[in-house]
Amino acid sequence: MTIQFNDETFRDDYSFHNSDWAIKRFPFPFHEDSYMYAVNMEQHRGGPEGSVYEKRFDVDEHYVAEMRDRAMVLADDPLRCQSLPHMTLAGWDLLELIMVSKSEDYPDLFELHRDGDQWRWVNKPMGIDDSFTFMDETTLPYGPMEYITRQTQGDFCVLDQREDNLWMDAGIVTTQADWSLDFDIGMNFFEWHAPVPLAHEKGIFVRALKFLLNIQQGAPARRLNWTMTVNPLLDTSPENYHKWGIQKTTLTPENIGSKQHLRVELQTFFRLPRSNALVFPIRCYLCSFQDLMTMPKWGRRLHRVVRDLPVELATYKGFIDNRPMMLDYLSQFDDGLPTSPGVWPDFDTEPPLQK
Amino acid sequence: MSKFEFPPAIKSRPVYGTLEARTGKHHLMIADAEGAEAILEIATPELMAKSHIIYIPKGADYGDKLRALQPAQYYEGPSYAASVQRIRHVLANAHMGLQIYLTGTEGLMGQAQNEAMQAGFPHTAIQTEHRGSVARRMQCVHCKGITEEVETDPFVCSHCGLNLFVRDHYSRRLAAYQGVCIDAEDPGNVPEPKGIYE
Ligand code: HEM
Numbered sequence: 001m002t003i004q005f006n007d008e009t010f011r012d013d014y015s016f017h018n019s020d021w022a023i024k025r026f027p028f029p030f031h032e033d034s035y036m037y038a039v040n041m042e043q044h045r046g047g048p049e050g051s052v053y054e055k056r057f058d059v060d061e062h063y064v065a066e067m068r069d070r071a072m073v074l075a076d077d078p079l080r081c082q083s084l085p086h087m088t089l090a091g092w093d094l095l096e097l098i099m100v101s102k103s104e105d106y107p108d109l110f111e112l113h114r115d116g117d118q119w120r121w122v123n124k125p126m127g128i129d130d131s132f133t134f135m136d137e138t139t140l141p142y143g144p145m146e147y148i149t150r151q152t153q154g155d156f157c158v159l160d161q162r163e164d165n166l167w168m169d170a171g172i173v174t175t176q177a178d179w180s181l182d183f184d185i186g187m188n189f190f191e192w193h194a195p196v197p198l199a200h201e202k203g204i205f206v207r208a209l210k211f212l213l214n215i216q217q218g219a220p221a222r223r224l225n226w227t228m229t230v231n232p233l234l235d236t237s238p239e240n241y242h243k244w245g246i247q248k249t250t251l252t253p254e255n256i257g258s259k260q261h262l263r264v265e266l267q268t269f270f271r272l273p274r275s276n277a278l279v280f281p282i283r284c285y286l287c288s289f290q291d292l293m294t295m296p297k298w299g300r301r302l303h304r305v306v307r308d309l310p311v312e313l314a315t316y317k318g319f320i321d322n323r324p325m326m327l328d329y330l331s332q333f334d335d336g337l338p339t340s341p342g343v344w345p346d347f348d349t350e351p352p353l354q355k
Numbered sequence: 356m357s358k359f360e361f362p363p364a365i366k367s368r369p370v371y372g373t374l375e376a377r378t379g380k381h382h383l384m385i386a387d388a389e390g391a392e393a394i395l396e397i398a399t400p401e402l403m404a405k406s407h408i409i410y411i412p413k414g415a416d417y418g419d420k421l422r423a424l425q426p427a428q429y430y431e432g433p434s435y436a437a438s439v440q441r442i443r444h445v446l447a448n449a450h451m452g453l454q455i456y457l458t459g460t461e462g463l464m465g466q467a468q469n470e471a472m473q474a475g476f477p478h479t480a481i482q483t484e485h486r487g488s489v490a491r492r493m494q495c496v497h498c499k500g501i502t503e504e505v506e507t508d509p510f511v512c513s514h515c516g517l518n519l520f521v522r523d524h525y526s527r528r529l530a531a532y533q534g535v536c537i538d539a540e541d542p543g544n545v546p547e548p549k550g551i552y553e
Binding site for chain 1 (some may be wrong): 365366367368425436494497499517522523524525526527528529533535539540541542
């Protein structure tokens with residue numbers, strides 16, 4: 001299908017909205033009626049047609065608006081994009097991976113023409129047509145990682161692999177769930193995960209790292225993570241928390257359906273060929289509670305998950321104060337009926353709300 | 356007693372050890388305030404004959420005792436900032452196999468460790484021992500300014516004036532802990548400051 005790109009904002013008047021198509025394909029993260037941290041990883045080898053899992057780098061109706069928002073964040077705070085000197089080669093690897101994937105997966109939107117090291121990249125939605133020399137930084141307006149990730153939805157961490165660990169040595173981070181690239185750059189896998197509750201004790205990070213170190217080129221993996229955001233604000237950064245934190249207190253029983261968003265990250269992992277680095281795209285999808293409630297199964301399930309989530313997780317994810325109001329709202333959409341297993345909405349087979 | 360038992364903490368926090376005299380032809384010891392005690396405990400005439408001590412007293416009076424050890428070189432600096440050029444110079448011109456001893460406050464050890472790593476010394480050549488104040492070097496995540504010697508939680512950022520709470524999340528690159536606005540969701544509601552480990 002051809003994508004109609006939304007003209008919308010993720011700040012100020014928050015005109016962000018999801019079409020029916022976007023709601024239906026929203027990556028609802030709960031495959032059962034409860035949630036706990038787990039090493040929830042699987043191969044990233046496509047998925048059902050039209051789903052966010054189908055392509056290597058999903059492009060949706062928010063693409064152009066998200067890229068506009070990223071440019072604004074970077075203009076305000078250039079430290080959101082950093083690359084330690086030894087990571088330039090990995091940047092070229094990433095540029096190649098994205099250009100090849102997008103031009104193959106979306107030939108009507110992106111074109112890549114290669115003649116030796118003379119490359120031409122056409123990005124139709126953003127009106128870009130650039131020719132450059134592959135591996136020659138002076139022929140691009142930014143470093144290779146920044147150049148391509150200013151044109152790709154989602155945050156990116158580029159991890160150097162050494163000493164049996166991963167090191168966050170480069171990244172572009174403007175749509176993060178409240179963590180700072182500038183603070184975390186140079187840390188290893190255990191250090192940057194230090195603030196996460198419960199998961200270290202469960203051995204999750206030791207097992208997850210082992211899995212990641214063994215990811216091979218051409219065999220990417222993926223997992224989902226989630227949190228809650230009031231207003232469709234992409235840039236929930238610690239840097240700006242003193243400005244956006246107050247928005248969490250603006251929820252009321254009347255506006256919660258439209259203001260409260262479930263924020264889901266589709267996280268993927270690709271091994272890069274020349275540098276042997278690992279790239280970690282973190283793609284953020286937002287959906288308001290009221291849009292989620294159009295799927296009866298998701299309504300029932302979200303209520304149960306939020307209700308039973310351990311206090312540590314609700315606190316870490318920053319919604320412990322708003323949880324009672326969320327539950328008042330969500331309980332209206334839970335009639336106690338069982339839910340079918342798996343994340344899909346099963347709209348045609350799940351019974352409509354019985355109350 | 357200048358030794359403090361840190362409570363168990365998250366994995367980005369550094370863990371400090373206890374200095375031991377190592378073998379080697381060249382030894383560099385960098386200390387502030389009560390860190391002097393850790394040096395005094397391992398000092399032997401033989402070790403001191405091969406040692407360069409850089410000491411920042413911060414009001415403590417161990418200078419005479421350290422000088423009495425007769426180290427091969429002794430320097431006393433008024434502040435870390437004033438001493439860092441000298442530290443860099445010594446590291447840049449040091450012999451391979453230099454043994455490095457860092458002791459005193461976390462801020463001193465963290466910053467000097469960065470200098471040593473940047474100069475190419477492996478972490479196996481660097482020992483640390485915490486002594487004295489448990490004050491933290493804090494980076495404000497909002498304005499990025501560093502506030503030295505933070506003893507209370509919350510505290511006021513010395514650059515932008517926001518009220519910040521003291522996190523345990525630590526960056527070795529910055530040699531600092533992270534400070535985050537405490538009253539963002541309820542402006543003006545700032546709890547009474549307490550000692551960080553109280
Ligand atoms: C190498 C790729 C990865 C990077 C760069 C990364 C990065 C991060 C960062 C920066 C945070 C926020 C920590 C904070 O509070 O400051 C985080 C949270 C977390 N990460 Fe990772 N991560 C990676 C892979 C994984 C994997 C494979 C797992 C699998 C179990 C995982 C599990 C988690 C969990 C459970 C959280 C807490 C999230 C929440 O409750 O919202 N991460 N990660």
